[in-house]
Amino acid sequence: MTNTTATTAPAPTTSATAPEPRVLFAQQAPKAFKALLAFDAAAREGLDPVLVELVLIRASQLNGCAYCLHMHTSxxxxxxxxDERMHMVAVWHEAAHFFTPAEQAALALTEAITRISGSVPDEVYARAAAEFDEPTLARLIALICAINTWNRVALATGKVAGTDERR
Known part of the structure; x- marks a missing residue:
């Protein structure tokens, strides 16, 4: 006998039914928005686009920012x-073989900066410094700072995951 009761996942919320953001940051603080865009763009210069997205995904996971997580997985x-590697980002410590040593170092640095309490541990910094030259490491640090700012803006303003509006 087969079970005739179908189980389906709930349909994703569409932008037509999604709540409105609290404030449109780009419109209400255009100078701050443009400055953050410029900082973000400068941080990304010369960095591998896949590495950038892995860092942005991990910080967004840690910060609980569904809007940015949706954007950066896309x-x-x-x-x-x-998709396989993206599924492993949250558990990269246990699935390190999915990631290069440089990616592992970048993810560790992302966690240390995102969860910062005091300073970044010397061993985390040394691991990153062993994988990246100083200009790249500086841009990586800037990238991590930028995504943490974007996450906080998105969370504070009530950005909704899956909506078309970017930042």
């Missing part, structure tokens, strides 16, 4: 990242 796919 962007990662466009950059050539596999």
């Amino acid at each position: 962007d990662a796919r466009k950059a050539g990242e596999s």
Whole structure:
């Protein structure tokens, strides 16, 4: 005998039924928005696009920012990242073999900066410094700071995951 009761996942919320953001940050603080865009763009210069998205995904997971997580998993796919590796980002410590040593170092640094309490541990910084030259490391730090700011803006303003509006 087969079970005829179908179980389906709830339909995703569409932008037509999604709540409105609290404030449109880009419209209400245009100078701050443009400055943050410029900072973000400068941080990304010369960094591998897949590495960038892995960092942005991890910080957004840690910060609980569904809006940015949705955006950056989509962007990662466009950059050539596999769903399999994206599923492993949250547990990269246990699934390190999915990631290069440089990616592991970047993810560790992302966690240390995102969860900062005092300073970044010397061993985390040394691991990143062993994988990246100083200019790249500086841009990586800037990228991590930028995504943490974007996450906080999105969370504070009530951005809704899956809506078309970017930042």
